[in-house]
Amino acid sequence: MELEQALSTRFSARSFTPRPVPRADIERILELAQKSASWCNTQPWQVLIVSGDALERFRTALYAHARSGAAPNPDFPFPAKYEGEARARRVRCGVQLYESLGIVREDRAGAQRQMLENFRFFGAPHAALVTSDANLGFWGGVDCGIYLGAFTLAARSAGVDSVLQAALANHAGFIRDWFGLPPDRRLVCGISFGYADRAHPVNSFRTERAPVATVATYQPFLLVSRIFDPSRANGPIAKVSFESSGLSVVAGGSAFSSVFSPGGGGVRLRGFASSIPCTKTSPFLT
Numbered sequence: 001m002e003l004e005q006a007l008s009t010r011f012s013a014r015s016f017t018p019r020p021v022p023r024a025d026i027e028r029i030l031e032l033a034q035k036s037a038s039w040c041n042t043q044p045w046q047v048l049i050v051s052g053d054a055l056e057r058f059r060t061a062l063y064a065h066a067r068s069g070a071a072p073n074p075d076f077p078f079p080a081k082y083e084g085e086a087r088a089r090r091v092r093c094g095v096q097l098y099e100s101l102g103i104v105r106e107d108r109a110g111a112q113r114q115m116l117e118n119f120r121f122f123g124a125p126h127a128a129l130v131t132s133d134a135n136l137g138f139w140g141g142v143d144c145g146i147y148l149g150a151f152t153l154a155a156r157s158a159g160v161d162s163v164l165q166a167a168l169a170n171h172a173g174f175i176r177d178w179f180g181l182p183p184d185r186r187l188v189c190g191i192s193f194g195y196a197d198r199a200h201p202v203n204s205f206r207t208e209r210a211p212v213a214t215v216a217t218y219q220p221f222l223l224v225s226r227i228f229d230p231s232r233a234n235g236p237i238a239k240v241s242f243e244s245s246g247l248s249v250v251a252g253g254s255a256f257s258s259v260f261s262p263g264g265g266g267v268r269l270r271g272f273a274s275s276i277p278c279t280k281t282s283p284f285l286t
């Protein structure tokens, strides 16, 4: 399977068939994920794959632990709060999840029941626990994140579905004790994997992504393209002003690209094409 196809067809599966993934396929996924980049090639990830009877014992014990209301005990702090777009997107993906299962907003018990399915690995026949080197701190976590992404794509390319689970990392203390993890390992994330039960409603929705234009800025050319009046491609812009630390320069009647050249760092741009007023603050410039 091509990378593009793997990227396009991967989704977080939350119901799996019990069919195990052949050992050779798991090994292939691990071989591919192992090619991940890491800072100074430190490769700080270690991955513990749990399957079969060992997984059944772990599933029962972890589910009971989480259901008992045990206090979270993550190795890496969880996000302090979600605000703005992050909050809106978090709510949206929760709504999609619960709607797919017919769990209504007021049904707190239903939502809690579904959340606890994390600790049953959503019925998956395999769980992977990815740990980092404690000495590498945040950057070890970044390297492991790259590994986690590669793992999910390598899995998809082998026809295997997966879901990343920070929920498992929330009980790092329990998991550390259960497996006797060395003290210098930090649990970053879990992955449940296997073959999605495609008939299950929880696997029926797909999450949305913001358009690329809202996250990527080309400097300076995106600014130029945004500020141009499309009806007068390459034509002059009526007025462009630069504001930098109180300095305001107004240049009129010239193409934006030539007006832009005086802008170094720390410039806020405001432009008025003949028919479209545009304001753009570049994160690279302010």
Ligand SMILES: Cc1cc2nc3c(=O)[nH]c(=O)nc-3n(C[C@H](O)[C@H](O)[C@H](O)COP(=O)(O)O)c2cc1C
Pocket (backbone or CB within 6 Å): 010, 011, 012, 013, 014, 093, 118, 163, 164, 165, 166, 167, 168, 189, 206, 207
């Ligand atoms: C670091 C990380 C942790 C996640 N933890 C969980 C989790 O604990 N439980 C869960 O059901 N999904 C978890 N997810 C899956 C996300 O909810 C999912 O990736 C996101 O909603 C986008 O949907 P998609 O993966 O279907 O494209 C996690 C994803 C990431 C990247």
